[in-house]
Amino acid sequence: MAVNCVNELRERRTLGDEGLLELLESEDESVAEELFRNAREVSRAQFGRRIWLRALIEWSNVCRNDCLYCGIRRGNPAVQRYSLSQEDILQCCQQAYRLGLRTFVLQGGENPPAALLLAETVAEIRAAWPDCAITLSLGELPRETYALLRRSGADRYLLRHETANPAHYARLHPSGMTLESRLACLRSLRDLGYQTGMGMMVGSPYQTMQDLLADLRLIEAFRPEMIGIGPFIPQHDTPFRDCPAGNAGLTLRLLAILRLMHPHALIPSTTALSTLHPGGRMAGILAGANVIMPDFTPRDQREAYALYEGKTAAWTETAANLQDLYQELSACGYSVASSRGDYDESIHL
C-alpha cells in the first residue's frame, strides 16, 4: 500500500527499493497528495513557513563541454557567448542585496581558466558583503581551483550528478565525461569544506525508474546539504531537441520523497519546474522545497543562457516582480527568510 510507504518513509527517512518504486510509479493522485502533505509538514517542522531566496547570477555561458541536453553546449554555434565583468557581477550582487537577498549563486559553463580568474571576484564579494553566502556552480574543476575559490570566500558548491547510472550518464554526455569524475569532484568539494549540492534531471532521455531509484540511493549515501532536481526540458539546438520533456508530477513526487529522506536539506523549487508547469514554483514549495532562486542575470545576457526551451521567461529580478513572489508565497502562508539560510543554521531552527 503506497500510503503506508509514505508513513514509513517519513518515520524512518528511508524505504526499501520496492516501496520507493511504488511511490515513484504510482499515478494515484491521493498518494501524491499524501506524499506532498507529509513532505510539507516535515519541511515546516524544520524551517517554519520560511523560504530562502538565492540570487542567481549566470555569469558566463562559455563552456568546454558538450552535454547532449544543454543549450549552451560547446557545439552549439547559435549561442552568443558572454562573460560578465567583475563590475557587472558586483552590480548584480548589489542589486540583490538591496532587495534583501543574502546568498549569491554564481553559475556558469565549465571553463577552468575563467574559474581561476573568478576567484578574485569571489574575494571582492566576500569583502563587500561579509554577511552573505556565496554559492558557486561552475562544473568540474581541478581540486586546486576548488580550494582557491574556497579560500577566496565561497561557501557552497552545486554540482548536479544528473544520473547515478554510469551507462546512462554516458548516453547524456560526450566521451571523456564520466560519472566517476563527477563524484570525485563532489568528494573533493566536501573535503574542502564546501556545503555541497547534487541532484538529477528527471525524465532525461533513456532514463528508467531504476535509474531514479539509483539517484535516490546515491543522494542518500552522500547526504549533501543541498539537493537540486528539475525536469528535463528539450532545447531546440541540441541533439535531444525532439525528446519529450520530463514529467512535472514525477518531479514533484521525487522532490517530496527527497524531503522525507533529508529533512534538513536545502531544496530549491527549480526554474525548470516552473517553466514546465504553470504554478510549478509554488507546487514545489508545497511538495517540500524551501528555496527559490530568482534570476539576477542582466536581461541582455539572460537570453543567451538558454539551457533549455522557455527558460528565459521564467523569472525576473525587479523589485516589483519580487513583490509578486512575496505575495504568491504569502497567499500560501509562507514568507521570505531574511538570513543566509545556512545548512547548519537550518538544523538548529
Ligand code: SF4
Ligand atoms: S550542462 Fe553544464 S557542463 Fe554541460 S554543456 Fe551545459 S553548461 Fe556545460
